[in-house]
Amino acid sequence: MHLDDSQLAVQSLYRSYLTDHLEPLTPGFESGEEPIFPFMRKMIDELGIAAGAEALERTGGAGAGSSADADPDARALADYAQTQFVVELARVNPGFCMSFGVSLGLCAGNIRTKGTPEQVAQYVPALLRGEKVGCWCLTEAGAGSDAFGSMRTTVKKDGDAFILNGSKTFITNGPAGDVFLVYARSEDDGSIQAYIVEREFEGLSTGPAFKKMGMKSSPTSELFFDSVRVPAENLLGGGSKDRDHVRKSLARERVGIAVMGYGIAERCFEIARDYAKERVQGGQPIANYQLIQARLARMYVDVSNARRIAYSTQSESALDASAAKLYLAEVGTRVAEHAIHILAGNGYMEEYVVERLLRDAMLLELGGGTTEIQILTIARHILAS
Numbered sequence: 296m297h298l299d300d301s302q303l304a305v306q307s308l309y310r311s312y313l314t315d316h317l318e319p320l321t322p323g324f325e326s327g328e329e330p331i332f333p334f335m336r337k338m339i340d341e342l343g344i345a346a347g348a349e350a351l352e353r354t355g356g357a358g359a360g361s362s363a364d365a366d367p368d369a370r371a372l373a374d375y376a377q378t379q380f381v382v383e384l385a386r387v388n389p390g391f392c393m394s395f396g397v398s399l400g401l402c403a404g405n406i407r408t409k410g411t412p413e414q415v416a417q418y419v420p421a422l423l424r425g426e427k428v429g430c431w432c433l434t435e436a437g438a439g440s441d442a443f444g445s446m447r448t449t450v451k452k453d454g455d456a457f458i459l460n461g462s463k464t465f466i467t468n469g470p471a472g473d474v475f476l477v478y479a480r481s482e483d484d485g486s487i488q489a490y491i492v493e494r495e496f497e498g499l500s501t502g503p504a505f506k507k508m509g510m511k512s513s514p515t516s517e518l519f520f521d522s523v524r525v526p527a528e529n530l531l532g533g534g535s536k537d538r539d540h541v542r543k544s545l546a547r548e549r550v551g552i553a554v555m556g557y558g559i560a561e562r563c564f565e566i567a568r569d570y571a572k573e574r575v576q577g578g579q580p581i582a583n584y585q586l587i588q589a590r591l592a593r594m595y596v597d598v599s600n601a602r603r604i605a606y607s608t609q610s611e612s613a614l615d616a617s618a619a620k621l622y623l624a625e626v627g628t629r630v631a632e633h634a635i636h637i638l639a640g641n642g643y644m645e646e647y648v649v650e651r652l653l654r655d656a657m658l659l660e661l662g663g664g665t666t667e668i669q670i671l672t673i674a675r676h677i678l679a680s
């Protein structure tokens with residue numbers, strides 16, 4: 296893919312910043328010795344990426360059109376920059392990328408697009424600046440793939456508030472969360488809506504961080520709601536008649552996960568290619584061996600196909616979002632596995648990074664809907680048309 300000068304400048308800014316600042320901190324983040332959120336806030340500030348936070352404050356949540364809205368070239372560059380930032384984060388630390396995406400994308404993003412102006416003004420600027428940590432809370436112990444059908448977390452209207460009871464699990468950023476966007480079923484009319492819950496609300500508690508296979512930089516936990524009193528004005532958007540509300544969020548999440556899969560694959564391919572050219576066995580670089588070349592060629596095919604999809608998929612199409620997520624998540628694990636084979640013993644060692652990227656890539660096949668759920672979604676859409 297040809298990048299113009301502006302795109303190259305964006306890529307180079309993000310890559311050098313994250314290589315210099317995020318990469319060295321990653322071992323501490325992975326071991327859990329260092330929390331990720333102070334750095335996330337600093338990064339947002341230093342890169343100047345708290346998009347529109349000030350305008351939202353100034354306008355009481357309405358926001359202000361940016362110059363990019365009027366200029367198609369500026370709009371295209373802003374879209375590219377957003378995708379490229381996810382790619383660059385995923386190349387260095389997919390777990391950090393996931394926590395960032397959940398707080399600023401799923402939590403702040405949903406409040407921004409679906410919230411009332413008051414909700415946007417109250418919650419979004421601090422989330423965009425990284426001053427507050429956001430969570431997006433759908434999954435329950437008995438409601439994973441069937442999150443809506445089996446949901447048992449409930450709300451009941453009580454005067455000027457809703458009483459929230461139940462629990463959620465596998466919640467990214469849960470242990471450190473300040474703002475929780477919680478999906479719950481109404482005991483009054485059976486509808487599922489999202490509610491903005493603050494850490495300080497009485498009756499909310501979070502479990503300790505789970506010990507996981509990968510994505511270790513990203514803390515994950517359970518949440519418990521014991522008769523939490525949520526003010527009526529914290530019903531997202533004052534209540535949505537749009538039944539597709541959550542499915543649209545899922546489509547956005549799936550595109551984000553797909554882009555992460557691409558970022559992981561791109562980095563693994565580069566590490567393996569460079570290693571193959573340098574590593575000497577039998578008196579010559581292993582890149583001279585055709586079996587190694589075959590792996591590199593297959594990795595390249597995956598990476599180049601994935602690249603076209605990562606930079607072009609729009610979340611407006613649920614079908615395309617699921618197709619991209621299914622394919623690119625698998626590309627992430629497949630290319631990372633090839634990289635480990637090429638690096639062999641070194642590939643199994645932490646120092647060479649690809650083993651972490653493989654463990655992190657595995658989550659992309661599970662979160663935001665499993666592989667099976669993407670296949671079912673794709674089949675449903677293609678058979679309905």
Ligand SMILES: Cc1cc2nc3c(=O)[nH]c(=O)nc-3n(C[C@H](O)[C@H](O)[C@H](O)COP(=O)(O)OP(=O)(O)OC[C@H]3O[C@@H](n4cnc5c(N)ncnc54)[C@H](O)[C@@H]3O)c2cc1C
Pocket residue numbers: 397431432433434438439440441464465466467468507510515658661662663664665666667668671
């Ligand atoms: C690290 C991590 C972070 C996460 N972060 C969040 C978060 O921030 N917020 C949030 O809400 N959730 C989060 N999740 C939850 C994630 O979205 C769920 O794990 C995922 O949706 C799958 O649900 P489940 O684990 O309960 O699997 P299950 O639904 O129990 O699935 C088990 C198996 O059955 C298959 N299966 C289920 N139903 C069908 C079917 N109808 N047909 C065919 N096969 C089927 C699945 O594909 C899978 O192979 C996170 C999970 C992890 C691991």
